[in-house]
Amino acid sequence: MWQYQPPLRDIRFVIEELLNLPAQWAQMPAFAEVDAATARQVVEEAGKFAADVLAPLNAVGDLEGCTLKDGAVTTPRGFREAYQAFVQAGWPALACDPAVGGQGLSQSLNAVLHEMLNSANHAWTMYPGLLPGAYESLLAHGTPALREQYLPKVVSGEWLSTMCLTEAHAGSDLGLLKTRAAPQADGSFRVRGTKIFISGGEHDLTDNIVHMVLARIADAPAGTRGLSLFLVPKVMPDGTRNALRCDGVEKKMGIKGSATCVMSFEGATGWLVGEANRGLAAMFVMMNAARLHVALQGVGHAESAYQNSLRHAQERLQMRAPVRDAARQGHEADPIVLHPAVRHNLLRQRALLEGGRLLAYETAHLLDVAERHPDDAVRHTAHDEVSLLTPICKAFLTDNGNASAQAAQQVYGGHGYIHEVGVEQCVRDSRIARIYEGTNEIQAIDLLVRKVIADGGVKLGRLIARLQRELPGSDLAARVQPWLANWQQVTQQIVQQAAQDAELPYRVADDYLRLAGLLLLAHGWVRAEAIAAVHTSPFHAAKRETAQYYLDYLLPEASLCLARIRAGQNPLPQLSPASA
């Protein structure tokens, strides 16, 4: 049935052979002591935790779900014990600052950890998954008192946290939020309102829960410029319960072990984090890291989908392959992995999975560079690249992760539709990552409108120039090089046309993001092929084959994206009730 083997060799390929991270870390004092051996050890231990502790709870969580009774949420059997083990092993603190109790390891290693946790058990990983958000915003914007009181428990994982943004009428559009915060004489606020879709809003994993709540102070401006961020604990510093409660747990398509709560704040006491009316800015601190973690859910699902469907395809005997080895002539059926349709399915999964892993880890590393590199200019460039790459990672890799899960389901045939086989849970669980943390359509607008067009395409041009410089001298690279030029050209066209036609970027944004993702992965595969070219192992041969497959079968979709972007120069029909 559904299994998880940590893909240690593939992770090493990215960290050591492709990105050469140990050498990169050596240039940053914060990570100078992390060598390849330490990184390997961290990755291996994380893999053990994911495979041994979390994977066995994945199906359990789906079957049991979470139950709400008298305001208390019970998580599935084993979830609490797994979380205690997670905290005891120090995993929550992995990438946190040693000054506040963290281990000070890199975001790239944290990305590896989160990929593996998500491969093993996405629903469980939702609970500690929001920890970096509270950590980052408190670290950057919390008052000394709040930091002293909450940061150590958040870093250690003793207390979990939430991000309370969405309301029933306000999802993609936070400007419509209605939750109110009224100032009190002691400097605290009373928060009133109802939030929905709050992951981990209530549960039995920790004694306290630190809610980070977006709300509006009386007389604040309308829209997003009137939002402030508040820390609202479940349990007050004096041990009493705060005036908030869980009013419901959603029945969802997937990640059923994760409690998705309706939270009522009924005059709950909270404290401002950052400046009044600057809540969105404080919240956005969390966003890049949070969106990258969602991208890693895509990679995590793609990994478990691929490894399970590959194993099934190697074991399942069905029909004779159109071309058979002499050795198999006597058998009445062949492993389905010998059938070309199944090979296409698996090669496509592999190319998107491994290319996506490289893109996600590299973006996580750029987060490190943006924060920790001693050279200002290097930090600045990395920051710009992260801002471009994050929405691409989030949308492209979660679309691909869900597509891989569906492809894997197809490999299983009818068995793939049966719950106990596990792949249908992977399809359901992976689906949410395309929606939350900003739908993938919102990511596309973020990329094209807010990041690319906002500066006339300057930052994007620099990114493409860097990609051009890093292309190796190879036949495959020669095929990708003109595509990078196309990307640059179509970007300039969009920037120019947007000045006359304000809707145009919104019409082409989805295809633009997909184009960007396809070209970034092509670039990654060209680099992987060049590195694999000097090795003769079967492992490296498979990398060369996959690179070739990517360029032959996946890169052509870039032409389709370009054709649609061209079509997008014309207006789109309306869908008013009369014509629909």
Add this chain to the structure above:
Amino acid sequence: MWQYQPPLRDIRFVIEELLNLPAQWAQMPAFAEVDAATARQVVEEAGKFAADVLAPLNAVGDLEGCTLKDGAVTTPRGFREAYQAFVQAGWPALACDPAVGGQGLSQSLNAVLHEMLNSANHAWTMYPGLLPGAYESLLAHGTPALREQYLPKVVSGEWLSTMCLTEAHAGSDLGLLKTRAAPQADGSFRVRGTKIFISGGEHDLTDNIVHMVLARIADAPAGTRGLSLFLVPKVMPDGTRNALRCDGVEKKMGIKGSATCVMSFEGATGWLVGEANRGLAAMFVMMNAARLHVALQGVGHAESAYQNSLRHAQERLQMRAPVRDAARQGHEADPIVLHPAVRHNLLRQRALLEGGRLLAYETAHLLDVAERHPDDAVRHTAHDEVSLLTPICKAFLTDNGNASAQAAQQVYGGHGYIHEVGVEQCVRDSRIARIYEGTNEIQAIDLLVRKVIADGGVKLGRLIARLQRELPGSDLAARVQPWLANWQQVTQQIVQQAAQDAELPYRVADDYLRLAGLLLLAHGWVRAEAIAAVHTSPFHAAKRETAQYYLDYLLPEASLCLARIRAGQNPLPQLSPASA
């Protein structure tokens, strides 16, 4: 929440304006009495049954599922009563021969009925969905005694039926089946074996269930040439129970109201249908109709996905559209249908849905022509076209139906992940249609290897020539015309190359089928646009817009298919354990 409004206007557009079926029926004595008014009445009544009786049971069926206790299966609340109403209204007999109690209406009208039943409640429709299979095979191959005893009850729907093919080790590959049948002195057989994934294998809707079972008579040849088809009733003619039982009901991803059973035949009494060892031929009689009904599940889900997500998009206010009417300047947010990403989503759904409906109805009509037209040559041509179009309908329309459900889910944002909204059930339910009745990968092999290459592309060439002849004189037609020539050309290349490279057709089959589907829909939209061009109503204006959208945004995928078919001329990597 999730609703279903029968799309009567759109169905009329296809039946009357596009296909002009009443005039076509007039040419066939069997249907000469069916005029447009009669057809409208049938469609409207069918729509009422689907919307009023079945749609309210859709969510109930998903929540309750089926339960097995002491060998008896209980279907969800209301399913039995709905089935009784279905039988009383005479719907099972709609397209059956009047000589055996049927109403003698066309397969095209039966297709409309089944589209609407599936839109409203796919799980429920599984029970009567297999009726045509038993009907067709008994009618064509049953002995007079079997026909007399079983056909009237099957036609009336008093007894439901199953198709018992799959075994645990034999799904796509029926040649591996192990169920045995031993001849008895009285001419009957004793059937022993275990079948899995048997839809409606046991239930409480009818007093008897007629199982059509593939099994192997002792000393029969290995493989598919040793399979025979047996009629094995749950209740024997003398009222006693036959030696068979339901050993389990699968817990599935979706269509939970449909009982998917493990069936044990323990020396059950059965009667041969057709000749010994010719069971697959007898079974294949059911296949074209059954595959077309699965295609209609795709259309049915696409319809409910589209109409619900469109309504949601017109009602849900979120963010300001990039371009706003003066009338909306004072509002803080716009209906999301005004956002280009949502319009793309809905236009794509609409273009695939309505184009798919035309293709499915037209193929159903060709089934009628193939069986009922007085002219031999016309019948023969229609039969050839049905054999080509059926696998395309099955694979292309179920892929599109599931994709539409997912697109609709994206329109709902986070709400789309919540069970009570209904769209996530549509995603789960529609997923199975890509797998069962021959996976979509098997359909692609059926199309390219067994249908197109088998006669050197002759039949396919005739189909393309007919499509070319039927192109209207319009700007859009001029864009599609060269694509039909491309299709013909790439077909000839594949036919020639397959003679040297036996694996090649298997490497390109999926992209070939997708190409065919895309071009058939392009052809359909060009015809729709030409017909709509002479009308000024908003309804017809929307058809012209959608045709334009299809050619601008969906047809370009045909280039991607061609690029992949070209890439398929080279061998594919193996995925042996060492390299994977």
